[in-house]
Amino acid sequence: MRLSFQTIFSVILLFGLTNSCAFANTVFEVNSPTGKISVLINEANNVLSYSLLKEGKELITSSQISILSSGARLKVKGSKINSQNSTWQPVWGQFSEIDNQYNELVLDLDIEGIQAKLYVRVFNEGLGFRYTLDGYNEGTEAELYCEYNLSQKDILYFPAGEGVPLGPITIKELSSIDKAPKLVMPMVVENSENTFLSLLESDLYSSPEFGVINFNFNKNKNTLVSSNKTKLKGTFTTTPWRVILVNDKVGDLVTNTMPLNLATPNQLEDTSWIKPGKTLWDWRVHGYKAEDGFTYGIDTKSYMRFIDFAAEKGIEYFLIDDFWFTKATSGHLEITENLDIEKVSAYAKTKDVKLILYYDRHKGDFGDDNLFPYYKSLGMSGIKYGFMGSKVLFTRNAIEKSAENHLLVDFHDGPVPFTGIERTLPNAITKEYCHAQQDSRRAFTPETFIKMALINAVQGPLDMNNGNFSLVDINNGNRQKGPRKTHSYFSTVASEVARTLIIHSGLVCIPDAPEAYAKKADLFEFIEKMPVGKWDDSKVLHAKIGEYISTARRHGDDWFVGSVYNQKGGALDINLEFLKENQMYDATFYEDTKDTHCETNPEAYQIRKFIVKKGDILNIKMAPGGGHAIWIRPVIN
Numbered sequence: 001m002r003l004s005f006q007t008i009f010s011v012i013l014l015f016g017l018t019n020s021c022a023f024a025n026t027v028f029e030v031n032s033p034t035g036k037i038s039v040l041i042n043e044a045n046n047v048l049s050y051s052l053l054k055e056g057k058e059l060i061t062s063s064q065i066s067i068l069s070s071g072a073r074l075k076v077k078g079s080k081i082n083s084q085n086s087t088w089q090p091v092w093g094q095f096s097e098i099d100n101q102y103n104e105l106v107l108d109l110d111i112e113g114i115q116a117k118l119y120v121r122v123f124n125e126g127l128g129f130r131y132t133l134d135g136y137n138e139g140t141e142a143e144l145y146c147e148y149n150l151s152q153k154d155i156l157y158f159p160a161g162e163g164v165p166l167g168p169i170t171i172k173e174l175s176s177i178d179k180a181p182k183l184v185m186p187m188v189v190e191n192s193e194n195t196f197l198s199l200l201e202s203d204l205y206s207s208p209e210f211g212v213i214n215f216n217f218n219k220n221k222n223t224l225v226s227s228n229k230t231k232l233k234g235t236f237t238t239t240p241w242r243v244i245l246v247n248d249k250v251g252d253l254v255t256n257t258m259p260l261n262l263a264t265p266n267q268l269e270d271t272s273w274i275k276p277g278k279t280l281w282d283w284r285v286h287g288y289k290a291e292d293g294f295t296y297g298i299d300t301k302s303y304m305r306f307i308d309f310a311a312e313k314g315i316e317y318f319l320i321d322d323f324w325f326t327k328a329t330s331g332h333l334e335i336t337e338n339l340d341i342e343k344v345s346a347y348a349k350t351k352d353v354k355l356i357l358y359y360d361r362h363k364g365d366f367g368d369d370n371l372f373p374y375y376k377s378l379g380m381s382g383i384k385y386g387f388m389g390s391k392v393l394f395t396r397n398a399i400e401k402s403a404e405n406h407l408l409v410d411f412h413d414g415p416v417p418f419t420g421i422e423r424t425l426p427n428a429i430t431k432e433y434c435h436a437q438q439d440s441r442r443a444f445t446p447e448t449f450i451k452m453a454l455i456n457a458v459q460g461p462l463d464m465n466n467g468n469f470s471l472v473d474i475n476n477g478n479r480q481k482g483p484r485k486t487h488s489y490f491s492t493v494a495s496e497v498a499r500t501l502i503i504h505s506g507l508v509c510i511p512d513a514p515e516a517y518a519k520k521a522d523l524f525e526f527i528e529k530m531p532v533g534k535w536d537d538s539k540v541l542h543a544k545i546g547e548y549i550s551t552a553r554r555h556g557d558d559w560f561v562g563s564v565y566n567q568k569g570g571a572l573d574i575n576l577e578f579l580k581e582n583q584m585y586d587a588t589f590y591e592d593t594k595d596t597h598c599e600t601n602p603e604a605y606q607i608r609k610f611i612v613k614k615g616d617i618l619n620i621k622m623a624p625g626g627g628h629a630i631w632i633r634p635v636i637n
Helices: 171-175 258-262 300-313 341-350 368-377 392-404 446-454 471-475 493-502 514-519 521-529
Strands: 009-018 021-031 037-044 047-054 057-066 074-088 098-111 114-123 126-134 141-148 155-158 166-170 187-190 196-202 214-218 223-231 236-238 241-247 277-281 317-320 325-329 332-335 354-359 382-385 408-411 428-431 507-510 537-544 548-555 558-565 570-575 584-591 606-613 617-622 627-634
Touching: 021 074, 021 098, 021 114, 037 098, 037 114, 037 126, 047 241, 057 241, 098 258, 114 258, 126 258, 141 241, 166 171, 196 258, 241 258, 277 300, 300 317, 300 341, 300 514, 317 382, 341 354, 354 368, 368 382, 368 392, 382 392, 392 408, 428 507, 446 493, 446 548, 446 558, 493 521, 493 548, 493 558, 493 584, 493 627, 514 521, 521 558, 521 584, 521 627, 537 558, 537 570, 548 570, 558 570, 558 617, 584 617, 617 627
Parallel strands: 277 317, 277 507, 317 354, 354 382, 382 408, 408 428
Antiparallel strands: 009 021, 021 037, 037 047, 047 057, 057 141, 074 098, 098 114, 114 126, 126 236, 126 241, 141 223, 155 166, 155 187, 187 196, 196 241, 214 223, 325 332, 537 548, 548 558, 558 627, 570 617, 584 606, 584 627
16 A cells, blocks of 8 residues: 555555465565655565665665564564654764755564564665664663675775775675675675665664674675674663665765764754864874974974964864873873973963873773863863774763863774764764874875775764875985885875865864975965865765765855875866856965876975856866865955
């Protein structure tokens, strides 16, 4: 029976005979608001499965989903449909306003006496589903199980920590591997129907006991599977959302707001203290020698120089990384002998520069109950927390404790992806769910950057530390924390500028010395003028995994565009269709020259200025491993 007043939901009863025994299937259908995406939920033999279609073509064929053990039998007791069409304003992000429009099927289930609901929420750009369970015994085992029956021709990509993202690899190729590599979210799928999918999760905040989603390949069923097990507490639980993004272009996965819409809304009453922004960073500058003879280190004088430059250029933060303390015990830190952290904090306050301070437990455990209030007492505005890895409950608690003490938090070193957490707890400003430039250097190339910008970035904000200007000095090994192998860092300064825009983050960490930026002040202008985290609009103009990406972001009437290319170099046409009618704009180009090359001549750049208008098409050329940035603002008469 299809509801005649809408095409968003239908229930179909299928009857037949097998060996003279009757059987019945019940199929529930729910469509996206535009009708482009359809999800079929099939109940047969007390088991649920789903199918995903786009414009009538199957993207995921019948795939089992369940919440208790695979043998648990269920009954569908009832169903209803909900619809939503609203907007909300994030505290910070890629958009100043987000549309939340979907149709939702809710199934009431009885799973061997346990009352459950399955929510299937279908947006115009994908779907999410989650379970709730009620009336079970403490310790009941739950398994959030989901199959993804993709086409054998579909091409897959996965993050790989600080390594090069995995892929391209087809389902058929994956099935032939004896021992499959670790498959983590977000999976990006290039579908054989010229559609891009991403498989991930949202709102782990609500149910940290399930842990981070993981994937494996089930050779017996020849399908990808995500399966997370836990023992339930209390008498009621909600699972994370299993999320499938659906977009026509790979770049649109990065700006897809569905995971944010599925996340728990903001839990902080006062967010006025949460300020996204740019930060200088000391870690990669150790050993840098300025022309006046000063050498940067972990000391008070170095940090004051950073603060002076930040104040001069309007950079909101200065981040102090590891080795500022030498030992930790309960409630006590031993500060390195050349650093007066309280003096630095007081000086930063006079300059209106906020400080972020690193912490990990390699030197002992200060104790988290004491840590966050202590950082607040020092006058810190944020904490960079390292080496706690994929500990979900710890991560959630640390974000909450940070918020209680008005601290931003940036997780590093293999952190929990926690997609959507920046909506729920917006002080979770960024995370290193990627390869952060000069760290291990075993993976960083122009191609890897582009892959991470289109794969890792789907899960949310990244702290990637782009924006090095003294590339020759770094490649020559003139830094204490430089590349492990000299002359292995392939980029151009124009590309470095563009990357600071392309990678979405609430904290854009720029890693070079103040003097390096001062020497190229005309190029640094793009970073200086670029706002962070307070975007009104964001869009990926061009993208191809491993080859190129071009991103445009708007703040007020100003647009900022950043593009990068792989080591082949190339050109892209930027159509300024997104500008306003009947308005002329000043455009400043920050670009490679004809002689720029990521290996042999990385610091060559030029700056040009033009008048542009809506509909102009700009042909921008990028050197091998190079990039291009544009600052566009209305002409002031």
